[in-house]
Amino acid sequence: MAATVAQKPDKMGETAVETALKLMAGETVDKSIPVEVELIK
Numbered sequence: 001m002a003a004t005v006a007q008k009p010d011k012m013g014e015t016a017v018e019t020a021l022k023l024m025a026g027e028t029v030d031k032s033i034p035v036e037v038e039l040i041k
Contacts, residue, residue: 004040011035 012035019029 006038006040008036008038 015033015035019033022029
C-alpha cells in the first residue's frame with residue numbers, strides 16, 4: 001500500500017502556540033497532540 005499525505009503546517013503552528021500558552025499559564029497538556037493530515041492519493 002502506498003499513499004501520499006499532506007501535512008498542515010499552519011495548523012501545526014497554531015496548535016503549538018496554543019499549547020505553549022497553556023503551559024505558560026501553568027496548565028497541563030497532553031504528551032502527544034495529533035494534528036490533522038490530508039490524504040492526497
